[in-house]
Amino acid sequence: MTNEVKAIILCNNPIAIPAIREFLFFNKVAAFIIPRKNREMTELLTEMTAGTDAKIITVDRKDVNPVTIAAIEEHGATVGLVMTFPYILSPALLAKPAKGFVNFHYGLLPQCRGPHPIFWHIRNNDTEAGITIHRMDEGVDTGPVIQQLKVPVTLADTYGILQSKLAFEGAKAAANLLKILSYGSIIPAVPQDETKAAYYAKPQAGDVTIQFSTMTAETIIRMVNACNPWNKAAAANIGNWRVGVTAAEFKDMAATPDTPPGTIIHLNANDGCCVQTIDSKVLLLSVIYLQEGFFPGWKLADFGIKQGELIS
């Protein structure tokens, strides 16, 4: 196997930028493949690649495979790197570079396969998240693992915060991968344990909707965090009115006896918007999202909501 490393990088999300920088710094990028509709990423990479040999090529779902195969041939790419990419790659494309394709999955494998691992790690109350780099096969996130770097998930971690942490870990993983590709005669990888595998699809409405009747305070906080900022908020209903909860935290306050979960027990500027939960905790809904904008939770009072009403 040649140790010449020239990568063709398929990416769609700024989370990949720190990892990309590692390869760009050492002039190891032949070309970038970006979804045509993602202008933000195209502009960002155009700026980053100024003065380098790296080419920027845009594709859509229909032409991604032939265009990428042609780019590998034309620019002499020896390895493919995928860092969040929405399109399926054909077997012919996966087999094209001499060193194959490596995927940067911003979640832990095999237990968190699928396109939105950051959301699911937080939503599932996982204590750890991480980045997994693995050789790609024809399955989704199923190839043998080269390296996994873990980070703890805390109750303060929003989707955005965890994404930043994992972007930073991605840079470390990329730096190490570059060494392995450059120095080794093999790419070391361990098959995934299929007995521990789980696939999580794109979140649906029910996955981002708070159920005060069944969810504990911590579960609600995690769900709210998992939605912040990409979904603006987790959804909740006050009567027929849909509101969003963007930020929530424990309130150090005694629960009110014989009060149904979801009851707004305080709603004023001093105490904020405090809601009782099924596990007899009090949640402060510190930021809410309405069609009119983002507000402190207690501003619900300005929209006619009263203490004692139920959020379901």
Added chain:
Amino acid sequence: MMLRTGILMPRSTLYPAIGIDMLNGLKACLQYLGLTDSIKLHTENIGFGTNEQEIYAKAEKMLLEEDVDIVIAVADARVAEMLEPLFTASNKLLLTVNFGANFPASWQPAPTTITHSMNFAFHTWLTGKYAAAKGYHKVANTIGYYDGGYSQCYAMLNGHQKAGGIPAFNHVTPLKTADFNLGPLHDFLTGNTDVNALLCLFSGDTAILFYDAIKPIQAETNVTLFVAPMMLDESLTTMPGGSTLTLKDTMGFCPWHSTFNHPANTAFVHQISQAYHKKANLFSLLGWETALLLQTAIHAFTHMPGNAAHAVAEMCSTSYDSPRGWLKIDAATHHSYGPSRLISATADMQLSIVETLEDTDSEWKSFTGESLPTGESSSWRNTYLCI
């Protein structure tokens, strides 16, 4: 059971005997344990630890061609992180041995990797904490250009600040002997009489230069020196200029000293002296302790051949009777650690134990639980002391 063991050995011009002392320590302990015939050693030199391509190729060759069960890499964390996927994929044991002057990129362990070190960053962290706890809140930080390029520099300041300390001045001396200059530090101390302690980080010849240059400043300002472990290393007295060292109000936490009164230490010092006619030192201690870990590895591989993950689990659940007192491997990080002693240096470089921190579990947990610094930083790429 014959444990096939590869060793990636370093070299150093600062401490020329580093490799041979480590190997002597390893062999002496194997002999002491009666395990000489249980291990087949295959040694390769990796210089200062900077040529990653060479290190990777040699490690890969050991695994693929020599079919070793375990590789001992005397190298810093950066090299270990590079090698981890190779060892994980082949289910072989990587035992990284170093001085612990650098943090790993993450304390999360790889499944078949163990790091055995002298925990220098941990000890400097303890020293920084101790200085603040003793009321030395406002300090000046003085470091050598070389020694400052490792995480122990951050650890010392971090420990001090965690305990309420404030660094009032940072001073770095150049690497060349001719340029060595404590002038700015002197000017600061004489202009800021409320600063009465220094956090100091030097090693080898620069430690000797520092002690010489600080002597008149100490006489004038009465500053107390809180120092890194290599500044209390006994081998300083054998270096050029070291035999006439005179120290005052100097102390720091250290992993080991040759006079520790412990049967395992007595045996270690005696074995090194008898077999090699040399004084035991930190390098031979690293080798000796590595052999203690190998004893458990032999046991594990005998019962489950070819399963490094099992060997790591067994090594993490074993207590080792080390010359330091005790040694264990933290299952949460796969890093070894032991007790710590606060050592004070008297005028003629006679070292005495002021305080023993026997139970370091909670301190270690706190140290490894600290958020590692993020963002841009620079550091030396060679293994600490391999220069």
